[in-house]
Amino acid sequence: MKLSFLLNGRPTEVDCEAQETLAEVLRARLDLTGTKVSCEVQVCGACTVLVDGLPVSACTLLAYEVRDRSVLTVEGLARPDGSLHPIQQAFIDEFAFQCGFCTPGMIMATKALLDDNPKPTDDEIIHFMDGNICRCTGYVPIVRAIKRAAAQIQQEKGK
Numbered sequence: 127m128k129l130s131f132l133l134n135g136r137p138t139e140v141d142c143e144a145q146e147t148l149a150e151v152l153r154a155r156l157d158l159t160g161t162k163v164s165c166e167v168q169v170c171g172a173c174t175v176l177v178d179g180l181p182v183s184a185c186t187l188l189a190y191e192v193r194d195r196s197v198l199t200v201e202g203l204a205r206p207d208g209s210l211h212p213i214q215q216a217f218i219d220e221f222a223f224q225c226g227f228c229t230p231g232m233i234m235a236t237k238a239l240l241d242d243n244p245k246p247t248d249d250e251i252i253h254f255m256d257g258n259i260c261r262c263t264g265y266v267p268i269v270r271a272i273k274r275a276a277a278q279i280q281q282e283k284g285k
């Protein structure tokens with residue numbers, strides 16, 4: 127079937143099978159391998175992307191369910207001039223990854239969090255991010271990165 131949707135701000139059309147997941151279509155058909163796949167059962171958050179601004183697990187969402195909707199992946203976060211999004215930069219600045227496998231999903235979940243709640247408390251961050259598993263960092267630097275990104279975004283907005 128032909129699937130038409132908005133991908134990282136661009137109208138996109140791709141052939142896919144009815145049973146293919148969004149993660150499979152992104153990675154195998156559109157070469158967007160930033161979205162990682164680990165558990166494949168909606169437990170780890172590695173495959174998190176935003177659909178119409180909300181975080182979803184691309185490993186269990188059938189691709190055809192995003193027809194005519196807007197999908198944002200980690201590849202769509204960088205600024206038009208190629209500079210990193212403040213969330214991406216904050217993860218680097220706070221050393222909030224080791225193997226990096228969870229990182230794209232963490233970053234996309236953070237985007238959803240900060241879009242909805244620009245100044246989250248530590249508890250709100252921990253609660254919101256509990257669907258994203260990291261086997262390496264112990265989470266402390268991830269929480270620091272999210273707070274740093276929130277502050278940077280607020281600063282850019284002049285608040």
Ligand code: FES
Nearest residue numbers: 164166168171185
């Ligand atoms: S790979 Fe999708 S939630 Fe784990």
Ligand code: FES
Nearest residue numbers: 224228260261262
């Ligand atoms: S950095 Fe390795 S799983 Fe999170």
